[in-house]
Amino acid sequence: MLKIKIITLFPDLFPGQLGVSILGEALKKKIWSLEVFNLRSYSKDSQRVDDEPYGGGSGMVFRPDILANAIDEITNNQPDDYQIFYPSPRGELLNQKKIVEFAKNTSMLFVCGRFEGIDQRIIEAYNIAEFSIGDIVISGGELAAQIFIDAVVRTLPNVLGNSNSLIEESFAPNSEYENLLEYPHYTRPAIWRGLEVPAILRSGNHQQINLWRLNESKVTTQQRRSDLWQLYKDKKGNKNECN
Helix, strand or coil: CEEEEEEECCHHHCCHHHHCHHHHHHHHCCCEEEEEEEHHHHCCCCCCCEECCCCCCCCCEECHHHHHHHHHHHCCCCHHHCEEEEEEEEEEECCHHHHHHHCCCCEEEEECCECCCECHHHHHHCCCEEEECCCCCCCEHHHHHHHHHHHHHCCCCCCCCCCHHHHHCCCCCCCCCCCCCCCCCCCCCCEECCEECCHHHHCCCHHHHHHHHHHHHHHHHHHHCHHHHHHHHHHCCCCCCCC
């Protein structure tokens, strides 16, 4: 079982989307577990959990002493047993390959910041890994943590009904779709408002369908993400052009 724990000022935000659909079912089946802890519970004598930043400036910063109290108690004074993550705009940008690697952990602890974030000393003392979901700034780390957890949990065995979904979707590592965006999808009716499903998808020729899908992924990636397309070409030795 993958054990996930959350430190937040807003525990009511969890499980959120993590408690529904395939992730919620996996939670019920105990493929993974979720525990949420209110940072305010670890302050003493009604201390504020945050304070003004040294050097001046706007916003507030989570205090390292109170956050350390929470981490130590939650991990039973064994923080090294957990991979600790902190969502931050300055963190390393997530991608699917990293998600698959992170999913190999058995215990994760997420520190969800607010305001100006958390004291740098806590990051260094606990070797906390900072991650970013993109070049944007949002109000707190809770939503970013849910995105991270969603991406990790869906890669676990027996979570998705069809394991092939992981192989052919966008960015799928160690597959022919690595660094490619996913191909387009169609369903019934075959003709809708004069728009027809590509004939190849109704042909029953699965070999040709697979070739069509791969080529569509190449075309889409080349048109929309030149950075990914270059990575794809580099990995394939510049031998792949769209047909």
